[in-house]
Amino acid sequence: MDHDPFRWGRPNDATYGGYNTKIAHANPQAGNAAMPTMNTQQPIVTGTSVIAMKFKDGIVIAADNLGSYGALARFDDVERLFPVGENTVVGISGDISDLQYISRLLEDLEIDNNYDYDGHSLRAPHIHEYLQKVFYARRSKMDPLWNSTIVGGFDDEGKPFLKYVDLLGVKYSAPTLATGFGAYLASPILRKVIFEEKDVEKVDEETARNAIKECMKVLYYRDARSLDKYSMITITKEKGVVFEKNLRSENQSWRFAKDIKGYGTQKV
Amino acid sequence: MTTVSSGYQSETTSTPIEHRFNPYSDSGGTILGIAGEDFAVLAGDTRHTVGYSINSRYEPKVFSAGDNILISANGFSADGDSLIARFKNQLKWYHFNNNKKLTIRSAARFIQHLLYGKRFFPYYVHTIIAGLDEEGKGAVYSFDPVGSYEREQCRAGGAAASLIMPFLDNQVNFKNQYEPDSNGTVKRELKYLKLDEVIELVRDAFSSATERHIHVGDGLEILIVTKDGVRTEYFDLKKD
Amino acid sequence: MRSRRRNTNLSLIKVEYALEAIKQGSAVVGLTTKTHAVLVALKRNAEELGSYQKKIIKVDEHLGIALAGLAPDARVLSNYLREQALNQKMVFNRPLSTEKASILLADKAQKNTQSYGGRPYGVGLLIIGYDETGAHLFEFQPSGSSLEYVGAAIGARSQAGRTYLERTFEEYANATKEELIVHGLNALRDTLAQDKELTKLNTSIAVVGKDTEFTLYDDDDVQQWLDRLDSVANNRRGAAAGNDDDDDEDENNDEGDEKKDDAAASAEEEGVKDEDKMETDE
Numbered sequence: 001m002d003h004d005p006f007r008w009g010r011p012n013d014a015t016y017g018g019y020n021t022k023i024a025h026a027n028p029q030a031g032n033a034a035m036p037t038m039n040t041q042q043p044i045v046t047g048t049s050v051i052a053m054k055f056k057d058g059i060v061i062a063a064d065n066l067g068s069y070g071a072l073a074r075f076d077d078v079e080r081l082f083p084v085g086e087n088t089v090v091g092i093s094g095d096i097s098d099l100q101y102i103s104r105l106l107e108d109l110e111i112d113n114n115y116d117y118d119g120h121s122l123r124a125p126h127i128h129e130y131l132q133k134v135f136y137a138r139r140s141k142m143d144p145l146w147n148s149t150i151v152g153g154f155d156d157e158g159k160p161f162l163k164y165v166d167l168l169g170v171k172y173s174a175p176t177l178a179t180g181f182g183a184y185l186a187s188p189i190l191r192k193v194i195f196e197e198k199d200v201e202k203v204d205e206e207t208a209r210n211a212i213k214e215c216m217k218v219l220y221y222r223d224a225r226s227l228d229k230y231s232m233i234t235i236t237k238e239k240g241v242v243f244e245k246n247l248r249s250e251n252q253s254w255r256f257a258k259d260i261k262g263y264g265t266q267k268v
Numbered sequence: 269m270t271t272v273s274s275g276y277q278s279e280t281t282s283t284p285i286e287h288r289f290n291p292y293s294d295s296g297g298t299i300l301g302i303a304g305e306d307f308a309v310l311a312g313d314t315r316h317t318v319g320y321s322i323n324s325r326y327e328p329k330v331f332s333a334g335d336n337i338l339i340s341a342n343g344f345s346a347d348g349d350s351l352i353a354r355f356k357n358q359l360k361w362y363h364f365n366n367n368k369k370l371t372i373r374s375a376a377r378f379i380q381h382l383l384y385g386k387r388f389f390p391y392y393v394h395t396i397i398a399g400l401d402e403e404g405k406g407a408v409y410s411f412d413p414v415g416s417y418e419r420e421q422c423r424a425g426g427a428a429a430s431l432i433m434p435f436l437d438n439q440v441n442f443k444n445q446y447e448p449d450s451n452g453t454v455k456r457e458l459k460y461l462k463l464d465e466v467i468e469l470v471r472d473a474f475s476s477a478t479e480r481h482i483h484v485g486d487g488l489e490i491l492i493v494t495k496d497g498v499r500t501e502y503f504d505l506k507k508d
Numbered sequence: 509m510r511s512r513r514r515n516t517n518l519s520l521i522k523v524e525y526a527l528e529a530i531k532q533g534s535a536v537v538g539l540t541t542k543t544h545a546v547l548v549a550l551k552r553n554a555e556e557l558g559s560y561q562k563k564i565i566k567v568d569e570h571l572g573i574a575l576a577g578l579a580p581d582a583r584v585l586s587n588y589l590r591e592q593a594l595n596q597k598m599v600f601n602r603p604l605s606t607e608k609a610s611i612l613l614a615d616k617a618q619k620n621t622q623s624y625g626g627r628p629y630g631v632g633l634l635i636i637g638y639d640e641t642g643a644h645l646f647e648f649q650p651s652g653s654s655l656e657y658v659g660a661a662i663g664a665r666s667q668a669g670r671t672y673l674e675r676t677f678e679e680y681a682n683a684t685k686e687e688l689i690v691h692g693l694n695a696l697r698d699t700l701a702q703d704k705e706l707t708k709l710n711t712s713i714a715v716v717g718k719d720t721e722f723t724l725y726d727d728d729d730v731q732q733w734l735d736r737l738d739s740v741a742n743n744r745r746g747a748a749a750g751n752d753d754d755d756d757e758d759e760n761n762d763e764g765d766e767k768k769d770d771a772a773a774s775a776e777e778e779g780v781k782d783e784d785k786m787e788t789d790e
Contacts, residue, residue: 041288
C-alpha cells in the first residue's frame with residue numbers, strides 16, 4: 001500500500017515506469033528538479049490591436065471585443081478598455097488572462113488611492129508609470145505579463161496624454177498610437193490626420209473619432225483575428241469619460257476583396 | 269520536440285525548437301557625446317523604433333540628471349530608462365548624505381557599479397555621460413553594457429555608432445590628417461573645437477546617419493553643458 | 509505628569525514620556541498660507557564651542573520637516589519619508605502629498621505605541637509641503653496623531669509662539685512668502701527666554717510653496733531675514749525670568765536621571781499649565 005495520497009489512483013511507477021512530464025510540457029509539482037517551474041512562454045487567449053489618438057480637447061481610444069484562441073474566434077464579448085480614476089483609460093491587447101490580472105491591479109490601485117482621500121487624483125501619467133514598473137519588474141523576473149497597453153487621459157498640466165507600454169517595459173508616447181497589427185494598419189491612417197504633436201491642436205473630437213472608426217473598419221478588413229464589434233472611449237475635460245460599447249463597423253464594403261489574388265490587390 | 273529535416277537527405281534529426289521569452293528588444297536610435305575645452309555636448313536622435321516600425325518620432329533619450337551631468341543609455345530603452353531612473357534616484361541620496369555636487373568622475377564610477385551589478389542579466393545599453401571635470405574641462409565617459417568605461421574626447425553610441433565614430437575620429441581627433449606639404453609625415457596638431465564647430469559636427473553626423481540608417485531620424489536633441497548650466501537645442505531630421 | 513498617573517495602561521504612559529521629550533527640545537514654529545509654508549526653528553548648541561543641532565531636514569523638492577525632541581529619532585523618520593517620497597516618484601511619477609507623508613509617519617509611530625518592548629519615537633515633527641492641493645502644515649506626535657494646522661509650534665516654551673500665531677493667523681492668511689517668514693520669526697522670538705536673542709547661528713528657516721522649491725536658510729543666509737525684524741530679543745511683557753535653565757539641557761540626554769525630571773517639571777510649571785489640558789484631550 002502506497003500511503004502517499006498523491007499516488008492513489010495513479011499507475012504504479014514500479015509497473016509502468018515514472019510519468020514523463022515532457023510529453024505534455026506539464027508543470028510538475030514543486031521540488032521536482034527534473035523540470036523547473038514554467039512561466040508564461042506564450043499568450044493563449046489573445047486580444048488584438050488597441051488604437052488611440054489625441055485631439056485638441058482630449059483623447060479617443062478603441063479596441064474590439066474579440067478574444068482569440070489561436071486562429072479560433074473563441075470569445076466575442078471581451079472588454080479591453082478600462083477606465084481608471086476620473087479621467088484615464090487603459091486599453092490592453094495581448095493575453096486575456098494577464099489582461100484580467102492587470103484590470104484587477106488597476107482596480108486595487110484606484111481603491112488604494114481613494115483611501116488616501118487627500119484630494120490627489122490618480123491621473124494618466126501616474127497610472128502609466130505604475131504599469132510600466134509592473135511590466136518591467138515581471139519581464140526582469142522572466143515571467144512577463146504578455147500585453148501591450150495604451151494609457152490615455154490628461155497629464156499634470158491638463159494637456160491630452162497618450163503613452164504606450166508593453167510586456168518588456170518599453171514605453172513611448174506619440175500623438176497617435178497603436179498596438180499589434182494596428183501599428184502596421186492603423187498608424188499610417190492616423191498619422192495622416194496627426195503627423196506630429198503640433199497637429200493635435202488642429203484636430204477636433206469629431207475628426208478624431210471618425211479617424212478611429214475608419215481604422216477599426218480597416219482593421220476588421222485586414223486583421224484576421226479581429227471583430228467588427230468594438231468599444232470606444234472618448235475623454236474630454238468637458239464630458240469626462242464617454243464609454244461607448246457594442247459599436248459596429250458600419251458601411252463595410254468588401255468590394256475590394258474580389259481583386260485580392262495572391263498576396264494583394266492586382267490586375268490579373 | 270520537432271523533427272527537423274531538409275527533405276534532401278534521408279537522415280532526420282530531432283531537436284527541440286527554442287521558444288523562449290526574449291527579455292530584450294532593440295529600440296534603435298543613436299547618441300553622440302563630444303567634450304570641448306570648457307563645455308561638453310551629448311546629443312541623441314528622437315526616433316524610437318522596434319523592428320521596421322517607428323513607434324514615436326519624439327521620445328527624448330538624453331537627459332540632464334542634475335549637477336551638470338548629462339546622461340543617455342541607448343539600446344533597449346526599458347533598460348536605459350531604468351538605469352537613468354536609478355542613477356537620478358541615487359543622486360538624490362548622494363545629496364542628502366553628502367550635501368555637495370557629484371563630480372562627473374564619481375558619477376562615472378557609480379554608473380560602472382550600476383551596470384556591473386547586473387553583470388549576469390545586463391542592461392542592454394551603450395551608456396554615455398557628459399559634463400565638466402573638476403578643472404572645468406569638458407568630459408565624456410562611455411560605458412559598455414556591463415560597466416567597463418573610459419574617459420574620451422568623443423564617442424558615438426547606439427544604432428549608427430559605427431557610421432559616426434570614424435567620422436568623429438577624423439574630425440575631432442584629427443586621425444589621418446596630416447600637415448599639407450609634409451607628405452604624410454607630420455600629423456595635424458590636436459586642438460579643442462569651439463562650441464559652434466562641435467554643434468555643426470553633431471548636426472552633420474546625425475543628418476548623415478539619418479540618410480544611411482533606418483533606425484535614426486525624425487529629430488535631433490543636443491544638450492550642452494557649460495559652467496552656466498545645461499541648455500537644449502533641437503533640430504529636425506528627415507522623417508522618411 | 510502627576511495628573512496623568514490615573515492612566516493605568518503602561519504602554520500609554522510611555523507615549524506620555526515621549527510627548528514629554530518633545531517639550532525638552534528647542535522650539536520650532538510652522539505656519540502656512542494657501543500658497544506657502546514656512547518652518548522656523550531655534551537651534552541649541554550643547555556648549556559654547558560646540559556645533560548647533562540640526563532642526564530642519566529636507567525630504568524632497570516639495571517637502572520638509574522640523575523636529576523637537578530626540579534628533580536621532582527624527583533622522584530615522586526623515587529617512588523613511590525620503591524613501592517614501594522617492595518611491596512615489598519612481599513608481600507613480602508624482603510627488604508624495606503632504607497629507608500622505610504625515611499619515612505615513614503617524615501610522616509608523618502608532619505601531620510603536622501598541623507593541624510590548626518597543627518605545628515610541630521621542631520626537632515631535634512639523635511637516636510642511638507644497639503639492640497640487642496647495643501648501644500644508646502638519647503636526648506629528650509620537651502618539652500616532654497627525655493634524656493639519658495653519659500655524660503650530662512645538663518644543664520648549666512653544667506656548668508663547670502658539671499664542672502669537674493665534675493672535676495673528678488671520679493677519680498672515682494672505683501674506684507673501686517674505687511676510688510669512690517674518691511672522692514665523694516673530695513667533696519663534698516669543699518663545700525665547702528673556703536674556704536670549706535670535707541670531708544667525710541659532711535660527712533655521714525653511715520655506716516651500718508655489719514656484720518655490722524647499723529652501724533651507726542657515727547661518728549667514730539667515731541674517732537677511734533677521735534684519736527684517738524690529739527686535740531679535742524677546743519683548744513679551746511679563747515673561748517669566750530666570751526659569752530658562754532647561755534651555756541648556758541636552759535634548760539627547762537619555763540618562764533619565766532626576767535632574768532631567770526636574771527640568772521637565774520646571775518646564776511644566778513655567779506657564780504651560782494650559783498645555784496640560786490640551787495634552788489630556790488626546
